[in-house]
Amino acid sequence: MRRFFRRAPAAALLATLAAAGARADDIGPEVARKLLGEGRIRPLAEILDVVKAAVPGETVEVELELDDGIYVYEVKQLRSDGRVQEIKTNAATAKILKIEDDD
Numbered sequence: 001m002r003r004f005f006r007r008a009p010a011a012a013l014l015a016t017l018a019a020a021g022a023r024a025d026d027i028g029p030e031v032a033r034k035l036l037g038e039g040r041i042r043p044l045a046e047i048l049d050v051v052k053a054a055v056p057g058e059t060v061e062v063e064l065e066l067d068d069g070i071y072v073y074e075v076k077q078l079r080s081d082g083r084v085q086e087i088k089t090n091a092a093t094a095k096i097l098k099i100e101d102d103d
Contacts, residue, residue: 027064027071041071041091050094051075051087060084064091076102 027035035041041064048059051073061076071091078084084102089095 025065027066032064042094047073047089047094054096055085055087
């Protein structure tokens with residue numbers, strides 16, 4: 001049962017990626033799977049582990065974007081104090097690039 005709950009958020013996030021409005025720099029789920037298979041980006045679960053260690057809370061949105069030639073995960077975390085923060089993470093290295101309050 002525990003496995004289901006660990007995978008359910010990932011499935012929901014993949015659905016969020018698929019349903020997100022397409023912008024010029026947004027990466028869709030098919031391309032994301034290809035990039036993952038080629039080893040050009042890290043698995044989403046690994047990125048979320050890094051993000052949650054830096055900003056504890058509930059993940060409410062994830063986008064994968066190409067930003068100035070770098071694949072970046074933008075993760076929105078709902079903190080226990082009610083604030084939403086956006087964490088930009090290099091998708092290839094899992095290094096956090098920026099943490100800011102979401103507007």
